[in-house]
Amino acid sequence: MKNIFAIGLDIGGSHITAGVIAVNEMKLIEVSLYKESFDSNLQADQVMDIWERVIRTSWKNSGVEEFVGISVCMPGPFDYANGICWIKGQTKYEHFYGLDVRKLIRDRLNLSDDFPVLFENDADCFGKGEVFKNAENRSRKVMAVTLGTGLGACFIDKAEAITTGNKVPTDGELYNSPYKDSIAEDYVSARGLIAHYQQLSGRKIDSGLEIFNLATAGDEIASEAFRNLGEDLAVIVAPWLKTFEAECFIIGGKIANASVFFLTAFEEKLKKQGCEVPVLISSDNEIAALLGATSLIYKEYFNQNESAFLY
Structure with a gap:
C-alpha cells in the first residue's frame, strides 16, 4: 500500500505543536515535530500567523511532498464537526469565539474547500494516542485526564471515545463538574495550582511554572500546593473511575511533568476513596x-473504524 501522510496539530492554550504522521503505520516522522509557545489571546490573525508558520515548518522538515489531511487536537468548548470555536471566558482564544477555524486553516494554507481538516477534543486525542502507544490498552477501558491551562478528560473503550451514557459525565467532560464552591477546573488546572499556592502563602504567583520551580528548589508551600491539587484530582475522578469501570488511568498535560510533587498524594487519596487502578504518567503528551x-x-x-487497525 502506498504510504500516505497527514499533519497532526496539538493546539493548547499557550502552544501549538505540529508533526507529520505516516498514517499507514500511525508513526510520527520525528524530524517534522515542531512547536512554538504563544499568547492565544492575541488577535485571531496574529495567532494564525503563528499557526501557519508552525505548520509550514513541520511540513518542510518532514520532506513529505503531499498530505491527505490535517487533524487538530483542540480544547473546548468547540463544535468539532463544523470547526467552530466557542471558547469564551477561559483566558485563552478570546478572539476566536464564533470563528470557523477550519476555513481559517484552509485559507492560510491555500487548501481547497473540500480538503479534510478534522477536529477532535484535545483530551480525547491524548487518550486515543496513549492507547495506540500501549498495545495492552487497546482492549481496555481507559480514563485519561490532561492537566494544563484547563482540565481535560476522556473515556476510551476499545480505542473509541465514549461521550454519552450514564457511565461517563455529560459529553465525557469533567472540567465543569461541580466541585466544592465552584467547578473542577478551578481546582485542578494551572489556575487551580496558583490558587492553592496563594491560599497557603498569601502570595500571588503568575504561573504554574513558577510554582514548579519553587517546589524543585525545596519550597514546602509550593510542594503542598501540588499535593492539594493531587488530592482534589483524586476526589474528582474517583467516582467516574468506578462508574466507568476503568482498568487504567493516565495523566497527561503540562502539569503531569510535575507528577513527582503530586502523584503520591493523588494515589493515597484515591485509595481512601475506595478506588485502586493502575496510574500512568504520560511521558510524551x-x-x-x-x-x-x-x-x-x-x-x-x-x-x-480505528479498531480495524489496532489488532
Whole structure:
C-alpha cells in the first residue's frame, strides 16, 4: 500500500505543536515535530500567523511532498464537526469565539474547500494516542485526564471515545463538574495550582511554572500546593473511575511533568476513596495527542473504524 501522510496539530492554550504522521503505520516522522509557545489571546490573525508558520515548518522538515489531511487536537468548548470555536471566558482564544477555524486553516494554507481538516477534543486525542502507544490498552477501558491551562478528560473503550451514557459525565467532560464552591477546573488546572499556592502563602504567583520551580528548589508551600491539587484530582475522578469501570488511568498535560510533587498524594487519596487502578504518567503528551488526532484521518481516508487497525 502506498504510504500516505497527514499533519497532526496539538493546539493548547499557550502552544501549538505540529508533526507529520505516516498514517499507514500511525508513526510520527520525528524530524517534522515542531512547536512554538504563544499568547492565544492575541488577535485571531496574529495567532494564525503563528499557526501557519508552525505548520509550514513541520511540513518542510518532514520532506513529505503531499498530505491527505490535517487533524487538530483542540480544547473546548468547540463544535468539532463544523470547526467552530466557542471558547469564551477561559483566558485563552478570546478572539476566536464564533470563528470557523477550519476555513481559517484552509485559507492560510491555500487548501481547497473540500480538503479534510478534522477536529477532535484535545483530551480525547491524548487518550486515543496513549492507547495506540500501549498495545495492552487497546482492549481496555481507559480514563485519561490532561492537566494544563484547563482540565481535560476522556473515556476510551476499545480505542473509541465514549461521550454519552450514564457511565461517563455529560459529553465525557469533567472540567465543569461541580466541585466544592465552584467547578473542577478551578481546582485542578494551572489556575487551580496558583490558587492553592496563594491560599497557603498569601502570595500571588503568575504561573504554574513558577510554582514548579519553587517546589524543585525545596519550597514546602509550593510542594503542598501540588499535593492539594493531587488530592482534589483524586476526589474528582474517583467516582467516574468506578462508574466507568476503568482498568487504567493516565495523566497527561503540562502539569503531569510535575507528577513527582503530586502523584503520591493523588494515589493515597484515591485509595481512601475506595478506588485502586493502575496510574500512568504520560511521558510524551504531545506525540500521543498527534497520534490520537491522526486516527481521525485514518478513519476518514480508509472509511473504517480505528479498531480495524489496532489488532
